[in-house]
Amino acid sequence: MNPAAQTETSLVTFTNVSRFYGEVLGINNVSLSIPPGITSLVGPNGSGKTTLMNLMTGLIRPTQGEIRVLGIPPDRPEQLCRVIGYCAQFDAFPKGITGYQFLYSFLRMHGYTDAECDRRTRASLELVGLTAAAGRPVAAYSKGMRQRVKLAQATAHDPRVIVLDEPLNGLDPLARSEAIAIFRQWGAEGRHVIVSSHILHEVDQISDQVILLSQGYVVAEGQIQGVRSEVKEQPMQIQVRCDRPALLASRLFQQDHVVEAKLSPDGRGLLLRTRDADGFYLLLNRVILESGLEVEQVAPADDDVNSVYQYLIGGGEGSTV
Amino acid sequence: MNAEWRRQVGGVFRLELKKTFLSRRGWWIYCLAAGPFAIVLFHWLIELQRARGAPGFHGRHSLGDDSIAFAGIFLLYYLRAGIFFGCMGIFGNLFRGEMLEKTLHYYFLTPLRREVVVAGKYLAGLAVALVLWEASVAGSFLLIGRHFGPAWTEYLRHGPGLSQLGSYMLVTALACIGYGAVFLMCGILFKNPFLSAAVVWVWEGINPFLPSILKKISVIFYLKSLCPVEVPVPPPFNVMVTETDPSPFWVTVPGLLAVAFILLFYSGISARNTEISYSE
Numbered sequence: 160m161n162p163a164a165q166t167e168t169s170l171v172t173f174t175n176v177s178r179f180y181g182e183v184l185g186i187n188n189v190s191l192s193i194p195p196g197i198t199s200l201v202g203p204n205g206s207g208k209t210t211l212m213n214l215m216t217g218l219i220r221p222t223q224g225e226i227r228v229l230g231i232p233p234d235r236p237e238q239l240c241r242v243i244g245y246c247a248q249f250d251a252f253p254k255g256i257t258g259y260q261f262l263y264s265f266l267r268m269h270g271y272t273d274a275e276c277d278r279r280t281r282a283s284l285e286l287v288g289l290t291a292a293a294g295r296p297v298a299a300y301s302k303g304m305r306q307r308v309k310l311a312q313a314t315a316h317d318p319r320v321i322v323l324d325e326p327l328n329g330l331d332p333l334a335r336s337e338a339i340a341i342f343r344q345w346g347a348e349g350r351h352v353i354v355s356s357h358i359l360h361e362v363d364q365i366s367d368q369v370i371l372l373s374q375g376y377v378v379a380e381g382q383i384q385g386v387r388s389e390v391k392e393q394p395m396q397i398q399v400r401c402d403r404p405a406l407l408a409s410r411l412f413q414q415d416h417v418v419e420a421k422l423s424p425d426g427r428g429l430l431l432r433t434r435d436a437d438g439f440y441l442l443l444n445r446v447i448l449e450s451g452l453e454v455e456q457v458a459p460a461d462d463d464v465n466s467v468y469q470y471l472i473g474g475g476e477g478s479t480v
Numbered sequence: 481m482n483a484e485w486r487r488q489v490g491g492v493f494r495l496e497l498k499k500t501f502l503s504r505r506g507w508w509i510y511c512l513a514a515g516p517f518a519i520v521l522f523h524w525l526i527e528l529q530r531a532r533g534a535p536g537f538h539g540r541h542s543l544g545d546d547s548i549a550f551a552g553i554f555l556l557y558y559l560r561a562g563i564f565f566g567c568m569g570i571f572g573n574l575f576r577g578e579m580l581e582k583t584l585h586y587y588f589l590t591p592l593r594r595e596v597v598v599a600g601k602y603l604a605g606l607a608v609a610l611v612l613w614e615a616s617v618a619g620s621f622l623l624i625g626r627h628f629g630p631a632w633t634e635y636l637r638h639g640p641g642l643s644q645l646g647s648y649m650l651v652t653a654l655a656c657i658g659y660g661a662v663f664l665m666c667g668i669l670f671k672n673p674f675l676s677a678a679v680v681w682v683w684e685g686i687n688p689f690l691p692s693i694l695k696k697i698s699v700i701f702y703l704k705s706l707c708p709v710e711v712p713v714p715p716p717f718n719v720m721v722t723e724t725d726p727s728p729f730w731v732t733v734p735g736l737l738a739v740a741f742i743l744l745f746y747s748g749i750s751a752r753n754t755e756i757s758y759s760e
Contacts, residue, residue: 180757218756219587239589247589249758251582267491268590270484363691451536 168230170194171215171320171351176224179209184375185210189224191370191380195352197346199362200355201468202372208355209248211372212322215353216245228320241269243320244313248328250305252297258284258308259293269316283311286336286341302329310338318349320351328357339365357464373472378464382461393470394432395419396438396460402453410446414438430460492600493607498555500608502569505577506544509569512562513612516553520620527627543635546625548645551709553620554648559703563613563655570609571663574601575751577665582758602664602744609656617652619644624740640708647708654706654736658699661743681711688713692724702732 160360163478171193186207200208214226217240231238252261262283266276271289273408287307297308306329313321323342342365346352349402355360362369369386371378379386401407408420408429416435423429435438436459446452461467475480488710500506541549587597622645625632635641662680666673684700696702705726713721728733 213756219754220753236588237591237593240589245589247583247585249582249585251587253495253583253742254503254505254581256495256498260498264491265590266494266587267494268488268587268592270488270491270591271485405731 170227171229172209172225172227173214173352174225176214176221176226178214178219179222186214186375187370189377190221191377192463193351194368195346195349195351196367197342197352197354197365199366199369200353201359201369202360202378203472206372206472207322207370207375210375212245212247212353212355213319216243216247218245218247225457241316242318243322244316244318246306246309246313246321246323246326248324250302250307255294255296257294258289258300258304261297262311265312266315267305270273271316278316279317283315284308286314286388287311288337294431303331303334306330307334310341310399314345318350320353321345323352323354325355327356327361330403334362336380338462346388359468363463363465368465370470371468378472379467383467384459386467393461394434395436395439395462396430396466397430397436398433398456398458398460399429399443400455401429402427403450406450407443407446407452411439413443427455488590489600489603490611492592492597493604495600496574496604497607500574500604501611503760505573506569507567509612512555512566516557516562517616517619517623520553520623524623524626531627537750542610543625543631544626545568547709550624550712551707552650552711554617555703555707555711558613558617558652558742559582559655559700560685562616563652564659564684565610566613567605567656567659568663568674568677571602571660572667572677573703574605574667575754576663576667576671577726579758584754586758588754588756594751594754598668598744598748602660602747605664606656606660609660610653613652613656614649615741617648618645620679621648630687644708647706649652650733651703654733655699657740658703660741662699663745665743665747665750677711688721691722693722695722696727699736702727702736705729705732718732 171191173189173191176189177187180442189211191222200211202208205405210219214221215228215233217236220234226233228239229242230256231242255263256264259280263276264278268277271279275298279294281290284293289307289311289312292304294365297305306326310323310326313323326342327338339361342352343355346367347366353364354365363383366383368382370380371386380401399407404422404427408422408431411431411433414433416433416438418432418434420429420431431439435449440457443454443457447454567592575584578587588594593601622636625635628635632641636645663673663677666676666680670676684698687698687700701724706729
């Protein structure tokens, strides 16, 4: 296999993909390349996150453009669904089915033998902590339990690409942290874990890269620090903790690129906004050498998803749930 | 068919059977199937009561009358109403019902060709329809002349009884196969399959009054050709009926099966292009 083809079979790619619902825009002219690891889709309601997920899982077709999931077009479910698992937002289950039957039937339709279906079903239920409730009808499950059984369904066949639409919805804090740990494990195993979420601080915790969507367009994509540094019009915020912040502030104000500096109430911190982060770090080194400043901590204060979201998309609906 | 494929179809079949068979949603279909059996049972009990009061009395009608009465029930109730609407309820909901309940994605997220989903669902629907309607038809037929006692047994064993029963069973099976394919396709193609079912029902209903050429574009014409006992059309409708030679057995059976296969094939192609759009 040539290197280009090998690369294609390890990526989820969208090439100039648009999807319209009649005259309503779903997504427009999206081109993406999603590598292995945890990728978060972030954007307000109606920004196109679910459309993007439904497209890559073959539940809907693009109006134009081309999609490949590890080299497989989504209109071939017999190949695609072996490598992809989707925890959709649809909160509906076949009537009268128990948690065990829900997973078992799903695996049966993958073609596994009875013994293999049983083994995988039990393992998946155990992974999401539903072993005790396996024999109960899914209709009688709580919202959190239904969410967990959907997670189990998405991963029971051991897919290489796991697509999770708002997977943390309805989960209690303990279940959330367990789910996040599982996502991290899957990401570390080299799988594609594609997550959409409104909960930005959790996105921030788990994502290797983010895709920011707004009104059907991809606003930014990549590692969050990289995305932040691309937002030139918003000065970078940097938090410094040192023994003489006032001295540092006075030196900083001699620089053109420093827009603002705020001393913290405890007198040991300084929050500054600068248009040239690299210039600031050089200056900081110089001040340390010249005045013997003792620095405890230097850290960017706004290279998280929340800040980037605010800068690029604004504080609209669903921005900081 | 390889083993994996068999397991996949079996998976769809079993799940569908579990959902469709004896489901609460389908109570009216069971009533449709049980209705004629209950009437025939009632008829038998009344005749038994009469026979007890007057030994040797076997009712005010002959065995031949019961045979024609059953042919009438079969043609006018089973074929034109019971099996038709029963199949509409069973097969029309196989896809449309999933859309309304927002569960179709469960199948579409499995590595099954959509044609296989169609086949698995159709087979499950057919199994349910056959069990219901064959049992109802056989039960009603066997019971309708039961009050004649040994004469009825003789009619079944050494007369045309069993042959007639076999024909009714065959027609019932073909009706389930044919109408099943029609309504499965309607459920995939139309948001409201019941509207298209109403059109089909009217078309099938006016079939006796249509010119010969148009008569042949229906399921009921071919099914009627296979019925063992002809039902006389009462006046004044008899003057409006156009006579057409019945279709021969060797054309009817393979023809209906071929039409059902073509409809299923088209349903499979349509399912391939079906999208999950529950909100639309």
